[in-house]
Amino acid sequence: MPERSRLAAVGWALGAALLLLASQPARAFSRLAAWRIDADGVLELRTSPNINLDAFYLQGDERRGDRVWIDFPGSPQRPRKIRGRGAVREVRVGMPERGVTRLVIEFQPGAQLDPGELRLVGVDWDSWRLRFPIDEARFLPMGEGVLERQRPAPRAPGSASRPGQPRRPLRPLTTASLPWVRRGNFRVVLDPGHGGRDPGAIGIGGTREKDVVLDVSRQVAAHLRSKGVQVVMTRNRDVTVDLPPRARLANRSKPDAFVSIHANAISMRRPEVNGLETFYFQSFQGKKLASSIHNSILRTVRRKNRGVREARFYVIRRTAMPASLVELGFLTGRLDAADLADPAHRRQLSLAIAVGILNYLRLAG
């Protein structure tokens, strides 16, 4: 009969409780922000500050390996299974009951943990460590989300550069960087992608595309308006808007430029895929607009350059003015996801997009 042990959990909770201040009532969202298993078999967790965790151990049988699970306050955004690597057969993020997120680490059958050695230790007010005591087990790194606290953005020139990208000096922007254009002379339609029932991409840490792009679009709108540009938004809150009404609104508004703002996603198993890409459709002015935004972003924040390209997205294909669609970065990318979740980074992105649009308007007319 499998040995189901809560004793160990009590032991861990005690070990962890030394650094815990208080348990808090469950809130709507999961307090698990990020997890990682490293090559030394250490599970690291980042959570909301000052929470209490419950951890459990269940001995495996012939069919299934040992399991360790930890419960966090708050429901997961998306229950999911992640195929394991090495000694880990599978990791699951589930909801055993409403308001609880359960992280389950299931080991390969035959991998034997020593529950007496399991200790979940609070190492900081929002960080935890648990070493899996298995002799001669092979661990391969895996995880979701960003364990390190968000760093201030943009990074200073000369800081470690990202792979596949030359070092270059970045130019942090302020509102004083916004170029002058003739007041009252231009109109721009901004199109924050998705919204309402359509969250768009959901990335590392549960970040939703619809939230990121609305925040950025609103900031871009404020910057443009501060320079006397009239701005029309296809949505200004979390509502569902189909694509045809977006294009119709743009065509009716007869703007000088249309800019659709999105964030990219690819499989959660491809955290190495990061970067900025900006699109236009069959128009030289559209290409100029796309390039102006794209290059302004690359001058401002550190981002892999995936290029300015032609594409057939509905909102740039069915709009009758210079139009561009920018994919700010990959919500599933390790680098971009951390940046896009960072309000300071989003402020820089918004300034960079506004500068790109204003430069385009200035040169276009």
Ligand SMILES: [Zn+2]
């Ligand atoms: Zn999108």
